[in-house]
Amino acid sequence: MLFNLEYDREDIIEGYLIPDGFSNEPVVKVTLDDGSSFLQPCDQMRQAALDAGRHATGLVGFRLDASNTPDLAAQSGLSVRDADTGLLIYRRPGARKTLDMKLFRLELRMIPAIKLDKQCGHKFQYAMSAAERFGNETTLQMFHLNAINSIYVSGRLPLRGYEEFLDKGFHFVGSIPEPYYEMASRLFILKRLSREPVTFISDRDQIFLQPAARHFAEVNLQDEGAVRRALKRADGKVRNVLVSPVTRQLVCSDPEQQVTRRDIAAAIDAVSRFTTVGYDNDVGHFHQAIGELLDIPPVELPITPRYAFLEEMAERLRTMQIAETMLEEDLIFDYYVRQAVAPEPATLTEASS
Structure with missing residues (x-):
């Protein structure tokens, strides 16, 4: 699955969603500030998707404007997801103060630090935890979101497939289990x-x-x-x-x-190239470093029991x-x-x- 935001001009949002199925008709779920949501078919032509053989019709683009979202410009926390999988494609920052940073937390434990991801992800415009739930192509797309500068991704992923992003503006962090x-x-x-x-x-x-x-x-x-x-x-x-x-x-x-x-x-x-590395349940140094990096008081970062x-x-x-x-x-x-x-x-x- 490929996806991306192309631009957000307050009263117009455009992007695309290329599904795994060659002939599937993609649909996005748009959630508004009041919690209500609606389904929007991806009915905009993307010739490149058709020419590359990625989709049968090339109708993979979505457009939000006054015709389907009358008060679009006022929706400060609007989010767009794949209607089928729930995968986050784009969300506006809303009233949150987001960090201008791209961070990947490599999960090395089988039991994930879900609460830590929730606390940290809230500081970013785009956040996705447990990225291993998705295929490699989909996960790579999270790192390639070029219109968003505030990205948090975590997952139990093979580092070799994502190591290139150490040189592309991402901070890597992780904690080594005993x-x-x-x-x-x-x-x-x-x-x-x-x-x-x-x-x-x-x-x-x-x-x-x-x-x-x-x-x-x-x-x-x-x-x-x-x-x-x-x-x-x-x-x-x-x-x-x-x-x-x-x-x-x-x-x-x-x-x-x-x-x-x-x-x-x-x-x-x-791991010597990581911004910070923690060890097992000795979380003092790791939480202090993460707290300073993300401007979160270390005492507010949950400890995995x-x-x-x-x-x-x-x-x-x-x-x-x-x-x-x-x-x-x-x-x-x-x-x-x-x-x-x-x-x-x-x-x-x-x-x-």
């Missing part, structure tokens, strides 16, 4: 996924995770021996979910790509050789990150040299 606690989180989610869909996991990821979910469906996660045996019996598809997921996300473009020790330096080099049962599971995993082997690259990467965020740290760049 490896054993993250493995415990993933096992818990896999167990839950074996019984029911998990709302914060994208449909595409749920398909990728299903083999691992089936593998752990009958495993008692409180039984250390049962967990150890299940980890040892894991086949390639199950291991892909658990083997050094942070390093993999930082250096691989394919979730099934294998990582080796040689990838650790590349992972360290990647730590769960006692996951802490206990992580402690049991620390005693298992098989878990250590699976997390080998992440554990080495974790060591350098902890050194870098310690008091008077060496920089991540120095650690990678």
